[in-house]
Amino acid sequence: MQQMTSSKLYFRLLKYVAAYWRVFALALFGMVMVGLTEVALPALMKPLLDGTFVYKDQSLMRWMPAIIIAVVAVRGAAEYTAAYSINWVGNKLVMDLREAMFGKLLDLPTPYYDDHASGNLISKLTFDVTQVTAAGTSVLTVIFKDSVALVGLLVYMLWLNWKLTLLALVMTPLIVGVVRLISVRLRMSSRSVQQTMGDVTQVLQETIEGHKVVKLFGGQRYEAMRFGEQVNHVRRFMMKQTTAAAASVPVVQLLAGFALAAIVYLATQQSSANEITVGEFVSFVTAMLMLTAPLKRVTSVNEPLQRGLAAAESVFELIDQPGESDQGRTAITRVDGEIRFEHVTFSYANAERAALQAITLTIHPAETVALVGASGGGKSTLANLVPRFYRPTAGRILLDGHDLEALTLASLRANIALVSQDVVLFNDSVAANIGYGVMRDTSEADIVKAAEAAHAMEFIRAMPQGLHTLVGENGVKLSGGQRQRLAIARALLKNAPVLILDEATSALDSESERHVQAALETLMRGRTTLVIAHRLSTIEKADRIIVLDQGRIAKTGTHRELLAAGGIYARLYEIQFAPGRVVA
Numbered sequence: 001m002q003q004m005t006s007s008k009l010y011f012r013l014l015k016y017v018a019a020y021w022r023v024f025a026l027a028l029f030g031m032v033m034v035g036l037t038e039v040a041l042p043a044l045m046k047p048l049l050d051g052t053f054v055y056k057d058q059s060l061m062r063w064m065p066a067i068i069i070a071v072v073a074v075r076g077a078a079e080y081t082a083a084y085s086i087n088w089v090g091n092k093l094v095m096d097l098r099e100a101m102f103g104k105l106l107d108l109p110t111p112y113y114d115d116h117a118s119g120n121l122i123s124k125l126t127f128d129v130t131q132v133t134a135a136g137t138s139v140l141t142v143i144f145k146d147s148v149a150l151v152g153l154l155v156y157m158l159w160l161n162w163k164l165t166l167l168a169l170v171m172t173p174l175i176v177g178v179v180r181l182i183s184v185r186l187r188m189s190s191r192s193v194q195q196t197m198g199d200v201t202q203v204l205q206e207t208i209e210g211h212k213v214v215k216l217f218g219g220q221r222y223e224a225m226r227f228g229e230q231v232n233h234v235r236r237f238m239m240k241q242t243t244a245a246a247a248s249v250p251v252v253q254l255l256a257g258f259a260l261a262a263i264v265y266l267a268t269q270q271s272s273a274n275e276i277t278v279g280e281f282v283s284f285v286t287a288m289l290m291l292t293a294p295l296k297r298v299t300s301v302n303e304p305l306q307r308g309l310a311a312a313e314s315v316f317e318l319i320d321q322p323g324e325s326d327q328g329r330t331a332i333t334r335v336d337g338e339i340r341f342e343h344v345t346f347s348y349a350n351a352e353r354a355a356l357q358a359i360t361l362t363i364h365p366a367e368t369v370a371l372v373g374a375s376g377g378g379k380s381t382l383a384n385l386v387p388r389f390y391r392p393t394a395g396r397i398l399l400d401g402h403d404l405e406a407l408t409l410a411s412l413r414a415n416i417a418l419v420s421q422d423v424v425l426f427n428d429s430v431a432a433n434i435g436y437g438v439m440r441d442t443s444e445a446d447i448v449k450a451a452e453a454a455h456a457m458e459f460i461r462a463m464p465q466g467l468h469t470l471v472g473e474n475g476v477k478l479s480g481g482q483r484q485r486l487a488i489a490r491a492l493l494k495n496a497p498v499l500i501l502d503e504a505t506s507a508l509d510s511e512s513e514r515h516v517q518a519a520l521e522t523l524m525r526g527r528t529t530l531v532i533a534h535r536l537s538t539i540e541k542a543d544r545i546i547v548l549d550q551g552r553i554a555k556t557g558t559h560r561e562l563l564a565a566g567g568i569y570a571r572l573y574e575i576q577f578a579p580g581r582v583v584a
Contacts, residue, residue: 009312013132016096020089027089028144030082035148037075038294039156042287044068086141090133097129100319107323110389111349119202120195124318127197131190131311139308142301146294153287153294160284161276164263178251182244186303189241190310196233203227245303256295263288324409325391331411335400336365337497337528339386344395346381354393355381357551363528365497370531370539372569373548379532382548383500386530387416399498414438417491419523420502423483425475430460431467433475434489442493454489454519456482481516488519499529536573545569 017024044067101124157165207214207223214223267284270276276284339362346356356378363369371379384390385397388404397404404412425433434450435442447467451457459482463469475483491499501520517538533539540559547555547562547569554568562569 006309009309009316012316013093013312016093017089019096020092023085024089027082027085027140030078030080030085031141031145032148033078034075034082035145036152037071037078038149038290039152039287040071042153042283042290043156044071082141082145094129094133097132097315097319098125101125101129101315104319104321104323108321109324110384112321115349117198117202119200119205120198121318122205123194123198123201124314126201128194128311128314131194131307132315133308139301139305142294142297146297149294150291150298153291157284157287160280160287161267161270163270164266164284167259167263167266170259174255178255182247182302185244186241186306189237189244190307191313192237193234193241193307194311194314196230196237200227200230200234203230241303241307256291260288324388326409328405328407328409328412330402330406331408332400332402332415333411335415335497337363337415338365338398338400339363339498339528339530340398340401341382341385342396342398344382344385344392344397346385346390347393353551355551356385356392358395359551359553361546361553363530365528366526367544368524368529368531368542370533370542370545371548372533372536372539372545372572373554374568374572376550377548378551379548380502381551383502383530383532386498386500387413387418415496416498416500417494417496418500418502419484419487419491419520420500423475423487425471425478425483425486427470427473429465429468429470430463430486433471433486434467434493436490439490439493447489447493450489450493451486453492453522454485455515456485456489456519459485484516485519488516488523492523497527499524499527501529501531501533503532503534536569536576 044064105121105125154165154169203223203226207227214220264285267276267281341359341361344356344359345354347354359378359382371382373379381390385392386399386404388409391405399407399412399415426436430451431444431447432440434447444467448457451460451467460466460469471477471486475486478486501524531539531542536559539545542559544556545559545562546553547567549568555562555565557565563573
């Protein structure tokens with residue numbers, strides 16, 4: 001994404017705030033009231049000193065305590081209203097941005113996930129977006145409350161003594177220059193912090209997910225070193241940020257101190273010439289001293305502003321990513337399941353050679369076709385083109401005569417079910433994992449029927465809450481065979497005419513494989529099935545076997561035909577079933 005200017009980023013953030021303009025307006029009203037009451041306090045000093053102590057005004061003596069209480073009460077109520085309202089809007093802003101980012105994650109194409117670490121994406125939603133709140137809350141508080149206070153105090157000071165006020169204003173250009181110099185450094189360090197936080201999240205996620213490998217292979221020291229390096233990078237960038245932010249305040253205060261010293265000197269000269277009363281001098285000095293706090297916040301606001309804008313860049317970079325291309329206009333219903341590849345070529349980004357080269361293949365309805373070959377031969381790539389996870393570089397794929405590019409993604413994928421080696425289960429109930437997505441309203445009876453057909457009810461009934469038992473993160477409480485059978489039950493419930501089996505039994509023991517294979521045979525019945533398999537024993541009954549070699553179709557035939565013909569398939573079979581070799 002092309003970098004946006006600070007003003008464009010800020011106005012884009014405000015568009016999200018516009019939906020809550022009533023609460024936002026209430027917050028601004030409260031801030032303005034707080035700013036005005038800040039002017040009222042020093043303004044009371046002149047009549048308090050001159051009217052009560054010098055001129056002994058009895059009426060003023062009676063009313064002054066009540067006026068002070070009223071000003072403080074109004075200020076307190078306005079402060080509470082402003083703080084509550086602006087934080088309510090800020091939290092709504094973060095919620096809306098997170099929902100927009102998560103919606104984009106759901107819509108991003110598969111190649112985007114291939115190129116971006118999941119830890120960095122998670123960091124955007126958990127860390128970066130919270131930094132935006134500063135730009136939407138504390139910055140606005142300064143802009144409205146403290147700016148009103150500054151302007152009000154300066155106007156009052158000009159009215160009270162314009163000579164002293166002009167002397168104070170001499171330092172303004174110097175202060176603005178200091179703030180601008182520090183802005184650039186703050187934005188750069190904020191970007192660096194966000195990037196390194198993504199790296200921290202990535203290391204953390206990998207270590208948590210791979211904790212068994214870490215323990216078994218003694219990787220604790222290595223992972224601790226990796227994590228230590230990343231958090232040290234974060235610390236260094238945070239210190240750069242702190243250095244820049246910390247430098248701005250004392251520099252501004254030093255400049256303000258010079259101005260204060262000069263003003264006090266000039267005020268004493270005016271007092272000697274009877275040009276200023278005690279009340280006026282105290283009121284002026286009080287107003288000038290009260291300028292310090294809002295001036296400090298105004299000069300300090302640059303840090304959260306730059307941090308928030310850098311975070312906004314990161315957030316909008318994700319939101320502005322193009323989603324999956326879905327230009328198809330044809331919405332198909334249930335298909336027969338004929339799949340035709342016509343001179344299909346596919347290359348991954350920055351790959352040295354094409355993953356698939358000029359593949360021409362027709363799979364008939366209800367036919368089971370197995371894809372075999374060495375790793376990197378193009379088996380999974382070919383299967384991933386069918387649901388349009390990837391798009392062919394050249395050639396086209398047709399489903400029942402319809403070009404996949406002409407079909408809507410929803411209608412295409414409604415006709416396809418997937419069971420893979422890496423089963424994805426969600427930390428939800430067994431029933432919710434079987435009746436997932438568009439099937440979430442399926443009756444329990446139909447879920448039970450699908451689970452029975454998948455040979456899954458035998459272990460589901462033994463669970464504490466049966467179908468309503470939580471399976472844990474990615475089914476951690478289940479065995480590999482049990483997870484596979486839940487995935488098969490999910491595919492059975494979907495009842496799609498096209499089925500993709502991606503090494504569905506490769507990681508199972510013999511007993512689990514027997515159950516899963518029986519469930520798969522039920523699932524495959526009457527469906528067009530594309531099977532990716534390394535274990536050749538699982539595809540002996542396939543109608544056809546396609547042997548892929550370096551992205552090309554090397555041979556086609558049945559199990560017996562390919563064994564008789566020799567070549568790649570026969571060699572793979574010999575390797576797996578050589579005499580004396582134990583095949584799991």
